[in-house]
Amino acid sequence: MSRKSLYLSAASFKGKTRGKSRGKTPDKRLIEDDYDINDNDISLMKEAFYILDINDAGVINKRDFISVLELMKEDCIIGQRMLQDLSSLEEDITIDIFIRHLQKKRGNKTSKEGIQSVFNLIDNGEGKVTLESLKEMCKEIGESIPDEQIRDALDKLSPDTKCITEDEFMVLMKPNKSR
Known part of the structure; x- marks a missing residue:
């Protein structure tokens, strides 16, 4: 019996397989x-x-x-x-x-589709993130942020409309080096 076949039979006896997992069988991986x-x-x-x-x-x-x-x-x-x-x-x-x-x-925060996915979760159903939709999001994730703080953030981000559109959201979510 060759050394290679001896190793393979001993490895398979221990439940090991060849491949990317190298020692972990699928049922033992987390x-x-x-x-x-x-x-x-x-x-x-x-x-x-x-x-x-x-x-x-x-x-x-x-x-x-x-x-x-x-x-x-x-x-x-x-x-x-x-x-x-x-x-x-x-x-x-x-x-x-x-x-x-x-x-x-x-969503994946680095891809356009991922950012759109996140926007679709928190928008108000009309393609905008408003004070009410941000308050709802904070409530659901268990954050207690005062309305004034959310309102101030919206005023800074979009002083004219007091809401964030999908295009504005895409720009906000891009990594800092691409802004």
């Missing part, structure tokens, strides 16, 4: 290794998934999910906007599908 977001965000997304997975089956029940979305329309507009596309999926909503969907919805 779920965090598969996503391009930080661990804190993933833990928050997992927590949200487990809240929606009422039966602890590892899958979100479509009927329960749709009823939760209906409840969210009143108090959690941004959260409801982030999750609403999941209700139209034909497949079961697993944790992987859930996290990948939220990762896509929250």
Whole structure:
């Protein structure tokens, strides 16, 4: 038996495979290794998934999910906007599908599509970010910023209209070196 085949058989005996993972089999890799977001965000997304997975089956029940979305329309507009596309999926909503969907919805801050995605989550439905939509966003993420502070920020950013358009938002979100 050659040395190479001896190594490969010993490695496969230990559950190792050749390839990019070098020693980690897919079932032993952490779920965090598969996503391009930080661990804190993933833990928050997992927590949200487990809240929606009422039966602890590892899958979100479509009927329960749709009823939760209906409840969210009143108090959690941004959260409801982030999750609403999941209700139209034909497949079961697993944790992987859930996290990948939220990762896509929250957008990549460096791409135009990602910035547009974020804008669409916080706009007022008319293509503008207003005082009311910013207050709603702060409420949903648990920040208590006084109305005067939000109003002052809007006055500085857009003194004429008191709102931020998508084009202005795109300029604001670009990295500093490109402004």
